[in-house]
Structure formats: C-alpha cells, structure tokens
Amino acid sequence: MLNKVLIATDGSANAQRSVELGSGIAACFGAGVTIVHVEVAEPSDRELSGMGALWDEVGPQPFGVLHMDELVERLGSTPGWEHANTRTGAMHEIGNRVLQHARSAASDAGIRDPETRLLHGDPGEVIAEAARAEEADLVVMGSRGLGQVRGALLGSVSQKVASHVAASCLTVR
Numbered sequence: 001m002l003n004k005v006l007i008a009t010d011g012s013a014n015a016q017r018s019v020e021l022g023s024g025i026a027a028c029f030g031a032g033v034t035i036v037h038v039e040v041a042e043p044s045d046r047e048l049s050g051m052g053a054l055w056d057e058v059g060p061q062p063f064g065v066l067h068m069d070e071l072v073e074r075l076g077s078t079p080g081w082e083h084a085n086t087r088t089g090a091m092h093e094i095g096n097r098v099l100q101h102a103r104s105a106a107s108d109a110g111i112r113d114p115e116t117r118l119l120h121g122d123p124g125e126v127i128a129e130a131a132r133a134e135e136a137d138l139v140v141m142g143s144r145g146l147g148q149v150r151g152a153l154l155g156s157v158s159q160k161v162a163s164h165v166a167a168s169c170l171t172v173r
Helices: 013-029 045-053 068-076 087-108 123-134 148-154 157-164
Strands: 004-008 032-039 115-120 138-142 168-172
Touching: 004 013, 004 123, 013 032, 013 087, 013 138, 013 168, 032 087, 032 123, 087 115, 115 123, 123 138, 123 157, 138 157, 157 168
Parallel strands: 004 032, 004 138, 032 115, 138 168
Antiparallel strands: none
16 A cells, blocks of 8 residues: 655656656555655755756856856845845755645646655755655655766665665656
8 A cells, every 4th residue: 555655856857757757656546745855965066057957037048057156146136036145045945946846746646735845964865764754655756866977976866765765666767
C-alpha cells in the first residue's frame, strides 16, 4: 500500500518531471504528497546559473553564470523580489518559488493539498531525513538536477538518498 510520497525538487527539468510522475502515482493510490526543496549553504556557480534560469521574470536576459552577490543584486532590484536583497533572502525566495511551482503541478495531477517544505543543508542527507520523518513509502526525485557536475564527482543526491532510506526510491530522467 502506498500512503505517503515524498517528492524532492530543485526546480530543474528532471525535478519537474519527478513532481509530475510522483504526483500522478500518488493520485492513483490516493496517497498524500510532501514536496521538499533543499537550500544548500554554498551553491556552486552551476547551481546558481540553473536557479537563475528557472525564472524568466527575474530579468530581461538569461543569467548565465553568476556569483551569489550578482544573483542577489539582480533579484533585489526586480519588482516583486525586493525582499530578496540578501543571500539568505534570495535563496528563500527561489526555494519558495520552486515549491509554489511544484505544488501547482501536484495539484494539477489531482493531489489535494500537497504539503511543501523548504529545508536547509546537504540535499542527500536532508531529503533522506525528511523521508524518514514523513514515513514516506516512496521517494521520487530527478536523476540529475542543478548540481549535476558536482553530483558526478561526489555521488549524486539520488544515490545518497536511495542508500539511506528504507522507502522505495524512484529516480526520474
């Protein structure tokens, strides 16, 4: 029986597919859904570039590779993002928008009141901890996200989660 599905998203294309697939599976079983996004303490330039590219409304041009200070400056001067004027504010705002987008997609798939959680720390460890705390029967996440280069060198988040939880894990490509 499938009672609880935990879906991890970083807003990447693979993560979006995982939200859609995980929500569809949960809807078939009438399972509850919790969607998590993990803010990393020091995102890489590639991760920042991916975060910036997620939001067309942030600026007139694609971000390209930005340092955190540049991301904060762009976000803080964009209408609707004024409170994202610090590193922490920018990360929270991006994380909240990723979760809003995922929540909407889950609702479109037939999930009533999907829960969302904005978490902090090492993504693999934090997602595994959330899966245990939620007593998830299934964890769904993308195979590669915004940290794809780092993941290839250090071991991907999905591999780390799969090796640290008792729940079934579905990695979406």
